[in-house]
Amino acid sequence: MNETLPWAFLKGAQSFCSMRRRSALYLSMVATLLLCVAANVATAADVHVVNYRFSQSKTVPLLRLEGIILRGDVEKYKAALERVLGCSADECGPDGTGVRAVVSLNSPGGSLLEDIALAEAFREDAVATVIEADQSCLSACALAFLGGTGVWSTGGIGYFKDRTIEPGAKLGFHSPFFPSSKVSQILEQKQVATVLDLTRISMSKFAGHLNRYGINPLVFDAIIEMGQDEYFLIDRAERLYYTNTTLPQFPPHLLGVSRNDAIRNICARLIAEFYKVPLAQGQNYLGDARPEDLSRDQAERVISGFPVDESPYILSACGAPKDNSSELASIVSLYRSGSDAVYLESFLKYQNAINQGWSLVSPGKNVGPVMNTLNHFMIPVSADLSSLPESIADYIASQRYVSATGTMPHRSNSNGAKLLLDTPDARSWMYGEVTITERVGTAQLYRDLKKEADGPVIDLALSRDFDSSFVRSGHYDTNGNAFYWAAFLQGNQSYVLRVEYNHPGKDIRPDENKITKAFACSTDFNSVRLPCFH
Numbered sequence: 001m002n003e004t005l006p007w008a009f010l011k012g013a014q015s016f017c018s019m020r021r022r023s024a025l026y027l028s029m030v031a032t033l034l035l036c037v038a039a040n041v042a043t044a045a046d047v048h049v050v051n052y053r054f055s056q057s058k059t060v061p062l063l064r065l066e067g068i069i070l071r072g073d074v075e076k077y078k079a080a081l082e083r084v085l086g087c088s089a090d091e092c093g094p095d096g097t098g099v100r101a102v103v104s105l106n107s108p109g110g111s112l113l114e115d116i117a118l119a120e121a122f123r124e125d126a127v128a129t130v131i132e133a134d135q136s137c138l139s140a141c142a143l144a145f146l147g148g149t150g151v152w153s154t155g156g157i158g159y160f161k162d163r164t165i166e167p168g169a170k171l172g173f174h175s176p177f178f179p180s181s182k183v184s185q186i187l188e189q190k191q192v193a194t195v196l197d198l199t200r201i202s203m204s205k206f207a208g209h210l211n212r213y214g215i216n217p218l219v220f221d222a223i224i225e226m227g228q229d230e231y232f233l234i235d236r237a238e239r240l241y242y243t244n245t246t247l248p249q250f251p252p253h254l255l256g257v258s259r260n261d262a263i264r265n266i267c268a269r270l271i272a273e274f275y276k277v278p279l280a281q282g283q284n285y286l287g288d289a290r291p292e293d294l295s296r297d298q299a300e301r302v303i304s305g306f307p308v309d310e311s312p313y314i315l316s317a318c319g320a321p322k323d324n325s326s327e328l329a330s331i332v333s334l335y336r337s338g339s340d341a342v343y344l345e346s347f348l349k350y351q352n353a354i355n356q357g358w359s360l361v362s363p364g365k366n367v368g369p370v371m372n373t374l375n376h377f378m379i380p381v382s383a384d385l386s387s388l389p390e391s392i393a394d395y396i397a398s399q400r401y402v403s404a405t406g407t408m409p410h411r412s413n414s415n416g417a418k419l420l421l422d423t424p425d426a427r428s429w430m431y432g433e434v435t436i437t438e439r440v441g442t443a444q445l446y447r448d449l450k451k452e453a454d455g456p457v458i459d460l461a462l463s464r465d466f467d468s469s470f471v472r473s474g475h476y477d478t479n480g481n482a483f484y485w486a487a488f489l490q491g492n493q494s495y496v497l498r499v500e501y502n503h504p505g506k507d508i509r510p511d512e513n514k515i516t517k518a519f520a521c522s523t524d525f526n527s528v529r530l531p532c533f534h
Contacts, residue, residue: 096153109139119147
């Protein structure tokens, strides 16, 4: 959390002041702490547009937040979201069809209060969160990550959690703290009692945030015990379960787990969920039982799985219908004996949406629903996430259009645009109210963008196709804003240039037209160029 005093202490101070007489000494202490925060931080975080299509399944914009999160960064995020959506939150709030954008977090932490506020903003805006491979989100940043949320207005879903970590990402929690450099100052001013009160208030708010965003109470102690140099890392499968966090979607067969092992691992989690016990105890209920044909359910399907040594009318077995053996444990249930002791009755069910739909443990909303897979239920609870098969990371990368060989075209002249982000596969620029993004990816990116251009929410004014490139321009039916797209294809690689105007086409200025032409006509992607190239 770097050596800063979390803003939550200051918020707690306000509450504390309302309960006690506002002495000059006490208020002086609070003012001093404010100065300590300002004096011990680096620059605040940056929030930039990365691209306008996060993945093949989430066709929404991607923002990236990097750096130490400080007071005022919620406003930065809000401004970036408004820019990428082309409208304010009041004009185009969540429409109940999922998420409106994805925010990638890469931060060592910062202000506790600001990160809590970020989580609330993500939830309010229906924005998903992700920690990308080789990125990290630690300390207070992890609290912001918890806010990743979507909204679905039908089927009784409402708000649902949408927060994922990619293999190779680092997510870690710990308690808020006073940095050691401030302890001597506290002792000198004889404010130990005051600080203890502020710490108590802040810890209460910290625990309340964990509870609000679905962290399992069984790990509260483990998280709170962590000091400033320690982290409760989400590095094992069990910790995904305890924090209601998922891996990105991928076909479950890539896990390399047998059907029987997958069912056993799912059953351990279902039992732990039912009895509200640690996952290790869930495993103990299964003992050394081997899979077998148990009985039939009320639909006359044979249930294959594991007997459980419990009262049969409470819990007698865990397994899956044998007739869906072609699928890798997409439905697994806890069963009890029916009232006539002939059939097994399902009362707690795991459902994994392998292709599309909702994954959840039902009834209840402790786990899911998520518009994603719950594949991590299938692996042993102690499995190290860093040792997952490489094929999983490769699949996730392909869904994100990541190309291992694509090279970003050289651009020697910015033409007056301000460079905001520059990575090997993405660049973003700002020119007044115009946002320009460049992206290198797989050939699928080219094909999907072309398909989107022919979609129902696009009104085209210009559509030109060339041998290995195309150009589309027009406006969006949703907000009326104008756009210009140019895409280039070379073998299995592609390059996409998007110019997004935050106003209608009739309001495009000559200088905005000029910079659009300058970017498009100077692009050379592996010798693929537009006819206007110069």
